[in-house]
Amino acid sequence: MAFDSLADFVKLLEKRGELVRITDEVDPKLEITAITDRVSKSPGGGKALLFEKPKGSEFPVLINAFGSYKRMSLALGVEDLEERAKEIGELLEMKPPTGGLLDKLKMLPKLADIAKFPPVEVSRGACQEVVETEPDLTKLPVLTCWPQDGGPFITLPLVYTHDPENGDRNIGMYRVQVFDKKTTGMHWQVHHHGAAHHRKAEKAGKRLEVAVVLGGDPALTYAATAPLPDGVDELLFTGFLRKKPVELVKCKTIGLSVNADADFVIEGYVEPGERRLEGPFGDHTGYYSLADLYPVFHVTCVTRRKNPIYPATIVGKPPQEDGYLGKATERLFLPILRKVLPEVVDMDLPVDGIFHNLALVSIDKQYPHHARKVMYALWGLGQMMLSKMIIIVDKDTDVHDYRQVLWRVGNCLDPKRDVVIVDGPVDVLDHASVAWGWGGKMGLDATRKWKEEGFDREWPDELFMTPEAEQKAEQILKKFKLI
Numbered sequence: 001m002a003f004d005s006l007a008d009f010v011k012l013l014e015k016r017g018e019l020v021r022i023t024d025e026v027d028p029k030l031e032i033t034a035i036t037d038r039v040s041k042s043p044g045g046g047k048a049l050l051f052e053k054p055k056g057s058e059f060p061v062l063i064n065a066f067g068s069y070k071r072m073s074l075a076l077g078v079e080d081l082e083e084r085a086k087e088i089g090e091l092l093e094m095k096p097p098t099g100g101l102l103d104k105l106k107m108l109p110k111l112a113d114i115a116k117f118p119p120v121e122v123s124r125g126a127c128q129e130v131v132e133t134e135p136d137l138t139k140l141p142v143l144t145c146w147p148q149d150g151g152p153f154i155t156l157p158l159v160y161t162h163d164p165e166n167g168d169r170n171i172g173m174y175r176v177q178v179f180d181k182k183t184t185g186m187h188w189q190v191h192h193h194g195a196a197h198h199r200k201a202e203k204a205g206k207r208l209e210v211a212v213v214l215g216g217d218p219a220l221t222y223a224a225t226a227p228l229p230d231g232v233d234e235l236l237f238t239g240f241l242r243k244k245p246v247e248l249v250k251c252k253t254i255g256l257s258v259n260a261d262a263d264f265v266i267e268g269y270v271e272p273g274e275r276r277l278e279g280p281f282g283d284h285t286g287y288y289s290l291a292d293l294y295p296v297f298h299v300t301c302v303t304r305r306k307n308p309i310y311p312a313t314i315v316g317k318p319p320q321e322d323g324y325l326g327k328a329t330e331r332l333f334l335p336i337l338r339k340v341l342p343e344v345v346d347m348d349l350p351v352d353g354i355f356h357n358l359a360l361v362s363i364d365k366q367y368p369h370h371a372r373k374v375m376y377a378l379w380g381l382g383q384m385m386l387s388k389m390i391i392i393v394d395k396d397t398d399v400h401d402y403r404q405v406l407w408r409v410g411n412c413l414d415p416k417r418d419v420v421i422v423d424g425p426v427d428v429l430d431h432a433s434v435a436w437g438w439g440g441k442m443g444l445d446a447t448r449k450w451k452e453e454g455f456d457r458e459w460p461d462e463l464f465m466t467p468e469a470e471q472k473a474e475q476i477l478k479k480f481k482l483i
């Protein structure tokens, strides 16, 4: 179920007909993006691509490897994402055994599973087969994605840091702009855990050690994008996803340990107080995120496999590869969200609504203004705080069917009564908000309105045909080959 390396995942993709090798020379500057953008916008997300001859580098580039529902599932070791979502639900449902020995025994496999999750230190790792003490990032096939980008960007990095106060580890995916052989930007946004570690280090006037890791088991790459709660270890989550602990090796020049199966490890540090202009960058909004001041990463060493694969992605106008990483989060985190908000029946974050900017949520409405309670709760819950628009519907609406949602909004909403406008934090990538990092938010209550909510008119019934007439219709339609 777990992959020993990124190369192993490539092998599986190839076996399943999910990968195309591009044997022609292609430039990582714009050309790889132009090709991948077309492929990822083809029906179902197209194929994963392995660019074997990126111009100017000896390392092959893997891209769009997560870019379909099937490949995203395979990356997590399952045929269908829902299998992993179900497991998370079951884990959270675990209750103390009330019955006898049999009841307790039934719990054992699950508990054994949990005991297997934590990462383990090993003495050697494939990620250190080659050690380059004179690091040169320009040897990597780093993509310059869009014409107005500020330079080349590492787009699928796992950024390791430790909390300077309590030592908690964090791994986040934060893009890395390569400035020169040994220096990069560090684009951890203010709401994310890497930035929190950096704030603490700066407050203490301390250097923060950072490792930027590329490749290894794709389950960990996904975990770096997942909105885990503060202090929850991405490696523990990965151990759970892959049913095998992540093996760690000590870095050569810094005190961190990283996943031993990685393809590349870039070791270094961020100095307190140092900033440099980062960006612009063609972003997942489909617009350029503007250049801004961000911390600077100084590279002390690069280690790698003998034959590494350079993993990459591009972002831009949706749909693209990141949409499938996002869909994995939507499915895997629904059971967790429902632990806090059990009234939530389902949720859809449409890729074209720029994911968390627009959330469609169905609820089992139990009391007046229940929809508002859910909106406010979501605006206070982890990265859902960045949602700009939340649409709440009753549980009989399928939130994945956007036509149904529009039909409810068109019908069940009085804008004067049912729209909630508040202020709050928004994504720093949001260019329309009144200010950087905060702005307006809108909640639409498209549920059926109740008398207790002040609705004193009669709410009409929806149209449904009788079962008898439906039966007759079925018979006639079949007979005259109308269906």
Ligand SMILES: Cc1cc2nc3c(=O)[nH]c(=O)nc-3n(C[C@H](O)[C@H](O)[C@H](O)COP(=O)(O)O)c2cc1C
Binding pocket: 155, 156, 170, 171, 172, 173, 174, 175, 176, 187, 188, 189, 190, 191, 192, 193, 194, 224, 225, 226, 227, 228, 313, 315, 322, 325, 383
């Ligand atoms: C392809 C991709 C690129 C991303 N780039 C960034 C980025 O540059 N900066 C950032 O703060 N978050 C970025 N994110 C989002 C974070 O990875 C995500 O919010 C994650 O949960 C952060 O981890 P954390 O909660 O441990 O901070 C990106 C996500 C993806 C899928």
Ligand SMILES: [Mn+2]
Binding pocket: 170, 171, 172, 193, 228, 229, 231, 232, 234
């Ligand atoms: Mn985290």
